Amino acid sequence: MLLRLALATCLFALPARADVAEAVSDHILPGLAHFRDTTATLAASDSCDPAVLRPLYHQAFDAWIAVAHLRLGPVEEEGRALAIAFWPDPKGLGAKAQAALLKAADPAILAPDHFAEQSVAARGLFGLERLLYADPAPSGDYACALTQATADDLAGMAESVAQGWQDDFAATLTQPGPGNRYLTETEARQALLTALITGLEFNADQRLGRPLGTFDRPRPERAEARASGRSLRDVQLSLLALRQFALKLVPEAPQTQAAFDRALSQADALQDPVFAGVSDPQARLKLEILAQDIRAIRDAALAELAPALGAGIGFNAADGD
Amino acid sequence: MKHTLLATLFCTAALPAFAVTEAEVVQTYATLAEAGYADSLATAQALQAAVQALIATPSDATLQAARAAWIAARVPYQQTEAFRFGNPIVDDWEGRVNSWPLDEGLIDYVDASYGQSEENLLSTLNVIATPHFTLGSTEIDASAITPDFLKSTLHEADGIEANVATGYHAIEFLLWGQDLNGTGPGAGARPFTDYLPGDGCTNGNCDRRAAYLTAATELLVADLAEMTGNWAEGGAARAAVTADPAKGVQAILTGMGSLSYGELAGERIKLGLMLNDPEEEHDCFSDNTFNSHFYDGVGIRNVYLGSYTRPDGTLVSGPSLSELVAQKDGALDMQLRAELEASVVALQAIKTAAESGFAYDQMLAAGDKKGEELIMGAVNALVTQTTSIERVVATLGIEGVALEGSDSLDNPGAVFQ
Numbered sequence: 071m072l073l074r075l076a077l078a079t080c081l082f083a084l085p086a087r088a089d090v091a092e093a094v095s096d097h098i099l100p101g102l103a104h105f106r107d108t109t110a111t112l113a114a115s116d117s118c119d120p121a122v123l124r125p126l127y128h129q130a131f132d133a134w135i136a137v138a139h140l141r142l143g144p145v146e147e148e149g150r151a152l153a154i155a156f157w158p159d160p161k162g163l164g165a166k167a168q169a170a171l172l173k174a175a176d177p178a179i180l181a182p183d184h185f186a187e188q189s190v191a192a193r194g195l196f197g198l199e200r201l202l203y204a205d206p207a208p209s210g211d212y213a214c215a216l217t218q219a220t221a222d223d224l225a226g227m228a229e230s231v232a233q234g235w236q237d238d239f240a241a242t243l244t245q246p247g248p249g250n251r252y253l254t255e256t257e258a259r260q261a262l263l264t265a266l267i268t269g270l271e272f273n274a275d276q277r278l279g280r281p282l283g284t285f286d287r288p289r290p291e292r293a294e295a296r297a298s299g300r301s302l303r304d305v306q307l308s309l310l311a312l313r314q315f316a317l318k319l320v321p322e323a324p325q326t327q328a329a330f331d332r333a334l335s336q337a338d339a340l341q342d343p344v345f346a347g348v349s350d351p352q353a354r355l356k357l358e359i360l361a362q363d364i365r366a367i368r369d370a371a372l373a374e375l376a377p378a379l380g381a382g383i384g385f386n387a388a389d390g391d
Numbered sequence: 392m393k394h395t396l397l398a399t400l401f402c403t404a405a406l407p408a409f410a411v412t413e414a415e416v417v418q419t420y421a422t423l424a425e426a427g428y429a430d431s432l433a434t435a436q437a438l439q440a441a442v443q444a445l446i447a448t449p450s451d452a453t454l455q456a457a458r459a460a461w462i463a464a465r466v467p468y469q470q471t472e473a474f475r476f477g478n479p480i481v482d483d484w485e486g487r488v489n490s491w492p493l494d495e496g497l498i499d500y501v502d503a504s505y506g507q508s509e510e511n512l513l514s515t516l517n518v519i520a521t522p523h524f525t526l527g528s529t530e531i532d533a534s535a536i537t538p539d540f541l542k543s544t545l546h547e548a549d550g551i552e553a554n555v556a557t558g559y560h561a562i563e564f565l566l567w568g569q570d571l572n573g574t575g576p577g578a579g580a581r582p583f584t585d586y587l588p589g590d591g592c593t594n595g596n597c598d599r600r601a602a603y604l605t606a607a608t609e610l611l612v613a614d615l616a617e618m619t620g621n622w623a624e625g626g627a628a629r630a631a632v633t634a635d636p637a638k639g640v641q642a643i644l645t646g647m648g649s650l651s652y653g654e655l656a657g658e659r660i661k662l663g664l665m666l667n668d669p670e671e672e673h674d675c676f677s678d679n680t681f682n683s684h685f686y687d688g689v690g691i692r693n694v695y696l697g698s699y700t701r702p703d704g705t706l707v708s709g710p711s712l713s714e715l716v717a718q719k720d721g722a723l724d725m726q727l728r729a730e731l732e733a734s735v736v737a738l739q740a741i742k743t744a745a746e747s748g749f750a751y752d753q754m755l756a757a758g759d760k761k762g763e764e765l766i767m768g769a770v771n772a773l774v775t776q777t778t779s780i781e782r783v784v785a786t787l788g789i790e791g792v793a794l795e796g797s798d799s800l801d802n803p804g805a806v807f808q
């Protein structure tokens with residue numbers, strides 16, 4: 071009798087706790103582990119041949135996109151989120167910082183501790199993109215060593231983020247309480263809902279919005295990861311990851327899921343890998359529709375997930391300018 | 392028993408008489424804003440007088456006096472930044488007066504190391520030396536540098552935000568020039584001879600440089616007068632927060648949270664450190680960044696405590712958000728007050744270090760542990776207080792705070808540049 075009661079209580083309690091716990095165990099931790107593994111594989115390669123490294127770079131970039139919206143916890147320490155993917159970069163700081171490193175050709179800077187202190191603009195996935203897709207490719211021993219140091223540094227950050235969640239931050243989120251960063255379950259839910267909404271806005275406002283510019287002044291050169299041809303792919307993979315994240319937070323959210331499906335099929339129908347179509351009125355319209363579709367997901371999520379979670383959204387790093 | 396009951400009744404009945412209301416809190420908020428913008432206006436007028444003196448009689452003394460007036464003008468203005476993000480009237484206007492960072496080569500001569508920006512064709516225009524130029528397919532006549540030309544044509548030309556032609560930082564550049572000391576100490580070193588008419592003129596076009604500085608200062612004064620009016624009795628910004636006090640309280644919290652976290656801790660402080668880039672300093676020409684950060688922190692505290700100390704030392708204060716929160720959750724109010732204080736202390740530590748000779752640029756240098764510790768101390772304090780601001784939002788039962796004033800929602804077309 072007592073056992074049955076206890077079981078009943080457990081069963082009853084489970085759905086209420088499942089949201090944050092499931093998001094952590096089924097979405098966040100596996101995603102971070104995959105990012106750690108793919109960056110480790112990239113770093114393990116001895117080659118400096120772009121033809122060898124490019125596929126590994128894409129796997130690591132894919133893995134990052136699946137977790138890039140998780141702007142909380144260990145990735146916010148030591149500027150890791152900025153260093154892993156320094157974009158947008160409207161002042162071209164990444165190219166400048168990397169050119170300075172190549173020009174100085176100082177081997178001491180490439181030691182892991184020292185490299186981790188260099189400008190975030192020179193590091194991470196966009197640092198690698200410039201090395202692997204530059205035309206002409208930078209050649210010579212130092213460029214090769216810089217490529218390897220950048221990959222090692224990236225793998226180190228991915229490892230630190232995955233480990234930080236595993237050892238500490240996962241529990242911080244799933245076991246809120248007095249003295250904890252999150253005092254209540256509601257606060258933990260709010261943190262994840264904020265990450266979801268901010269991730270959606272980043273796709274609409276930055277990944278699509280920057281190249282769209284205005285009708286009179288489109289900016290195709292501002293598309294993300296244009297050199298490696300990933301602009302559309304990043305939006306698609308991000309939406310897939312965000313859909314899974316939303317599903318783990320609130321399994322029953324038909325409007326939100328339908329909005330995701332609409333945006334994803336719109337994205338899948340595009341034949342425009344780097345959003346070159348922003349300058350063409352016909353193609354541009356399709357990209358504008360995609361941006362609207364993504365904003366519609368955000369609206370549906372706010373209408374549906376926020377009440378289901380009993381949480382609002384908090385401040386995020388993109389507030390401000 | 393009877394006594395207890397009576398006491399309870401008394402307390403309950405007494406509460407409304409002493410309780411602070413949302414309506415009172417937003418009145419205080421609007422009054423603080425009006426005082427802050429009025430002081431910004433007065434100090435900008437003093438700057439304008441100093442600029443007129445510099446141009447009438449260029450000398451080292453008049454240049455130093457104009458620089459001192461600029462630094463004094465920043466003190467009240469930075470404290471008003473807490474009003475920005477919660478109030479669309481302020482946020483839509485802000486780009487005219489405090490746009491940053493800028494491609495200063497648009498305005499005047501720059502060092503050869505400056506380079507041409509790939510994203511901004513006008514980054515090395517040097518309009519002071521260029522009375523006629525082409526923008527896209529349009530011929531631009533810049534022969535007369537007037538307030539209207541700066542505001543309507545040059546500011547954000549080509550749809551690029553880094554083309555900052557107006558406001559404090561354009562004026563700062565014209566008073567100090569580029570800071571070429573990298574992560575070493577020292578600010579910009581523009582000579583007063585850049586404003587000498589005739590043969591003594593250095594770096595060319597002194598008359599056009601003087602016209603630019605005059606026009607930009609005039610615009611700043613006009614813009615600040617406009618915003619002061621918006622917060623006066625009958626003004627639109629005051630009406631927006633007082634008409635619906637609950638929305639007004641929401642504006643206060645949105646302003647506090649967005650400035651604390653995304654803008655100040657993130658964009659202005661942490662990013663510069665992570666880039667090790669002295670050009671990411673908010674007041675990079677004058678090396679006044681430590682003051683700008685400090686007074687931002689003070690401004691956030693002001694709006695919570697309902698209290699502002701004017702440049703002449705007089706105090707403006709009234710019923711506060713702090714008291715409103717304390718009525719619901721005394722512990723949370725105490726915690727947030729302590730955290731706002733801790734941020735001001737951390738920002739003061741940067742200010743004290745900078746004033747003692749450890750320049751903000753030096754703190755940004757790669758591997759400078761002492762600078763990193765000082766700067767991250769302020770970042771962490773600001774991030775910490777943001778969490779409590781979120782808790783205040785939840786405690787007061789306000790919805791959708793961070794959504795209000797978010798560019799992407801209010802004005803989907805505006806965030807892309």
